[in-house]
Amino acid sequence: xxxxVIGSGxxxxxxxxxxxxxxxxxxxxxxxxxxxTAAVATNHPVDASNADAVVALARHVxxxxxVIGPEVPLVLGVADALRAAGFATFGPSAAAARIEGSKAxxxxxxxxxxxxxxxxxxxxxxxxxxxxxxxxxxxxxVKDDGxxxxxxxxxxxxxxAARAHAADLLEGGHPVLLESFLDGPEVSLFCLVDxxxxxxxxxxxxxxxxxxxxxxxNTGGMGAYTPLPxxxxxxxxxxxxxVVSPVVAEMSSRATPFTGLxxxxxxxxxxxxxxxxxxxxxxxxxTQAVLALLESPLGLALHAAAxxxxxxxxxxxxxxxxxxxxxxxxxNYPGTPRTGDVITGADTPGILHAGTALNAEGAVVSAGGRVxxxxxxxxxxxxxxxxxxxxxxxxxLPGSHHRSDIGLxxxxxxxxxxx
Ligand code: GLY
Numbered sequence: 001x002x003x004x005v006i007g008s009g010x011x012x013x014x015x016x017x018x019x020x021x022x023x024x025x026x027x028x029x030x031x032x033x034x035x036x037t038a039a040v041a042t043n044h045p046v047d048a049s050n051a052d053a054v055v056a057l058a059r060h061v062x063x064x065x066x067v068i069g070p071e072v073p074l075v076l077g078v079a080d081a082l083r084a085a086g087f088a089t090f091g092p093s094a095a096a097a098r099i100e101g102s103k104a105x106x107x108x109x110x111x112x113x114x115x116x117x118x119x120x121x122x123x124x125x126x127x128x129x130x131x132x133x134x135x136x137x138x139x140x141x142v143k144d145d146g147x148x149x150x151x152x153x154x155x156x157x158x159x160x161a162a163r164a165h166a167a168d169l170l171e172g173g174h175p176v177l178l179e180s181f182l183d184g185p186e187v188s189l190f191c192l193v194d195x196x197x198x199x200x201x202x203x204x205x206x207x208x209x210x211x212x213x214x215x216x217x218n219t220g221g222m223g224a225y226t227p228l229p230x231x232x233x234x235x236x237x238x239x240x241x242x243v244v245s246p247v248v249a250e251m252s253s254r255a256t257p258f259t260g261l262x263x264x265x266x267x268x269x270x271x272x273x274x275x276x277x278x279x280x281x282x283x284x285x286x287t288q289a290v291l292a293l294l295e296s297p298l299g300l301a302l303h304a305a306a307x308x309x310x311x312x313x314x315x316x317x318x319x320x321x322x323x324x325x326x327x328x329x330x331x332n333y334p335g336t337p338r339t340g341d342v343i344t345g346a347d348t349p350g351i352l353h354a355g356t357a358l359n360a361e362g363a364v365v366s367a368g369g370r371v372x373x374x375x376x377x378x379x380x381x382x383x384x385x386x387x388x389x390x391x392x393x394x395x396x397l398p399g400s401h402h403r404s405d406i407g408l409x410x411x412x413x414x415x416x417x418x419x
Contacts, residue, residue: 001299002027004058005041006048006078006091007069008034010327010354010373011284015067015298016040017352018291022299029061035364036346036353049073051081058087065090065303068260071147071281075101079260088306092280095256099247100280103145103177109254110275113246117275118179126170132178133163139181142166144174153208153218155181182267182274185415187228188286189236189264191244192301195257197310198244199301200236202226202293202318204286205410210334212405219334220370223326223406224286225381226293230415231268239264239273247278259305270418285325288352288373292323322384325375326392326406330355331399333369338399341366345394350375350387366397374402381411 001024005012013036019025020040031054033043042061046053049072058066066082068074068091077094091097098105103120110117122145123132133140140162144152152174154165166176188206192199204226210216243264251258263279291298295317304313330337343356343364352375355368372395376388385407392402409415 001025001064001303002029002062003299004029004031004061004063004066005069006031006054006066006073008032008037008048009069009284010352010370011282011287012069013037013352013354014288014291014373015069015282018294018298022297024297025299027061029057029063031057034353034367035356035358036351039347049076049078051076051078054078055081055085055087058082058085063087065299065306067091067302069281071097071100071279074260074280075147088303090302090306091260092258093256096251096258097280098256099251099258099262099278101147103143106278109247109250113250115243115246115275116271116273118182120177120179122175122177123166123170124175126167129163129166129170129176133159133166136178136180137162141179141181142169143177143179144169145177146174155218182269182276183418184267184269185230185417186276187231187239187266187268187273188224188283189239189244189266190282190286190290191240191262191264192305192310193248193258193260193262194305194308194310195252195259196248198240198248198262199310199313199316200240200244201316202290203228203231203236204283204290206283206286207403207406210329212403217334219329221283221285221327222329222403223324224289225322225324225384225407225410226286226289227322229381229410230413230417232417235268235273239266243273243275268417285327285370285373288325288375289323292375292377293318293321295319321377321379322381323375323377324381324384324388324407325352325373326388326402327354327370328372328374328392328395328397328400328402330366330369330371330397331401333401337366337369339366339368341398343371344396346372348391348394350377350391351395371397371400381407385411
């Protein structure tokens with residue numbers, strides 16, 4: 001099977017490494033990829049969001065399966081163009097990708113499906129902002145009502161900080177979504193979906209704030225671990241039954257069936273799971289940890305989802321133990337990152353590339369905010385953390401930073417579900 005992966009981040013590098021372990025996968029291509037993906041696939045300098053160019057590349061490499069990583073090409077309809085051209089495609093249509101691209105659509109689907117989620121309100125003019133803020137908080141949850149790679153979210157007990165963020169968004173022409181705060185630890189549950197059948201992956205937890213102890217601004221994600229020792233037995237099945245399957249059925253009944261990876265971001269509260277957000281693609285960096293434990297053939301699983309045959313594929317199998325990924329970010333991330341610095345020590349196993357490129361001399365340099373995702377695997381969370389941080393110690397990138405506490409609260413038993 002010849003597989004083309006679309007995207008350039010750590011998630012796509014992890015997908016390529018996972019696909020390369022599937023004996024059925026004979027050729028791997030990626031567009032545009034990064035300096036690390038070139039070691040496992042052929043990089044093609046094609047714009048991931050240009051549907052015509054992606055279809056032309058899929059024809060050129062005679063792809064048997066195209067896997068779309070990021071949300072932007074999905075929201076722009078790249079999967080629709082590929083399917084129309086006859087390619088088996090892992091990723092939802094533009095209509096179905098609205099589950100991530102339009103928060104109003106996601107809320108409407110959840111209401112119709114009877115799924116628990118935060119109460120919310122869209123504010124599109126500064127004149128309505130103060131009255132709306134009075135109807136929420138404390139704590140205030142202020143989001144950019146569009147795609148913002150996680151960085152448009154502020155969660156704060158401080159009304160002035162909430163107001164300042166909302167006012168900034170509105171001034172930039174972005175409608176603001178205010179949400180009620182959902183109490184409880186967060187879970188990212190990824191599910192393969194083929195329109196009807198839902199197959200969950202291992203649950204993971206992201207660390208969204210930039211600093212240790214969950215301090216500082218939100219980022220796209222600074223690290224993740226899987227599985228979750230604090231998650232009660234049966235919770236994944238409950239999330240599938242109460243959240244994911246009803247949403248998949250509702251989307252199908254609206255003639256916008258979901259095919260690809262449905263990512264449920266949830267808070268586990270006293271009354272069970274409630275949806276923080278849905279995403280229409282694999283999460284980054286959780287994918288880097290989750291796929292490190294996958295035993296089932298990834299290419300066959302994604303092909304089954306793309307071709308409506310997941311029911312025949314059955315549940316996924318996983319190796320025992322735990323996996324942790326730690327993001328190495330460039331100086332100043334999540335602000336405008338410093339780029340162009342030479343990275344050394346990033347060519348060892350377990351180091352996945354995200355914002356990297358080759359310079360004119362052929363050296364690997366930083367080219368984005370989240371530069372590397374360093375993965376550790378072990379018999380338990382402590383061993384997986386130890387391996388990830390050992391690997392990070394060998395990486396040198398001037399000015400870079402990473403969190404030192406990925407998975408630590410879980411390891412120390414400090415994560416509890418409210419009662
Ligand atoms: N881990 C957050 C995201 O992928 O959106």
